């Protein structure tokens with residue numbers, strides 16, 4: 001039997017959510033182990049995101065799941081989130097650390113770039129994210145790394161790496177084998193035909 005390195009699930013919210021989303025998140029978390037949930041809402045203002053965050057953050061706290069805010073250092077600070085995820089245009093990790101203090105996790109999008117990942121590590125990121133590994137309907141993407149970038153990163157650095165983009169339970173194995181510490185997943189969980197609990201459960205055998 002091949003040894004599979006261990007890897008954890010990092011759930012990304014859908015870009016828009018309805019009033020039933022807290023129940024859907026609960027179902028997802030009931031489906032199996034989830035290390036982190038990222039609130040990634042698009043097209044609404046920060047006050048509305050802060051309002052929607054309240055029951056979701058409480059649920060994550062109850063389950064000891066890290067609650068990560070996408071895009072906004074200020075919103076992560078306002079909510080007392082467990083972390084913030086920054087894209088290349090979302091702010092500087094060193095500035096995020098100054099504002100958030102030592103506790104919260106800071107993640108940085110690095111696309112398919114070894115250079116961006118090393119830069120993020122030097123700027124104090126707690127994880128680097130590579131993607132999009134597969135075609136995705138959740139977001140328009142223009143970078144397509146090979147799993148080897150995960151192998152390269154994990155062989156050189158202790159800092160965790162996240163794989164994102166079109167990941168399903170069926171295509172995840174090469175990413176886990178290449179050393180991804182986390183699989184960041186949205187559509188495969190929220191759009192699972194048997195519901196988000198089944199979506200999370202489907203990943204359990206692949207995670208090692």
Ligand SMILES: Cc1ncc(COP(=O)(O)OP(=O)(O)O)c(N)n1
Pocket residue numbers: 012038040070071085086087088089090107108109129130131139162164184
């Ligand atoms: C874990 C993780 N990785 C990458 C992203 C993408 O962030 P970004 O490039 O800022 O794009 P948007 O998500 O803001 O559209 C992410 N959110 N999470």
Ligand SMILES: Cc1nc(C(=O)O)sc1CCOP(=O)(O)O
Pocket residue numbers: 012109111130131132133135136137138139141164165166167184185186187188
């Ligand atoms: C939010 C996001 N960022 C990506 C990147 O490549 O940086 S891909 C992506 C979409 C993730 O959703 P799904 O699991 O449905 O593909």
Ligand SMILES: [Mg+2]
Pocket residue numbers: 070071085086087090
């Ligand atoms: Mg962003």
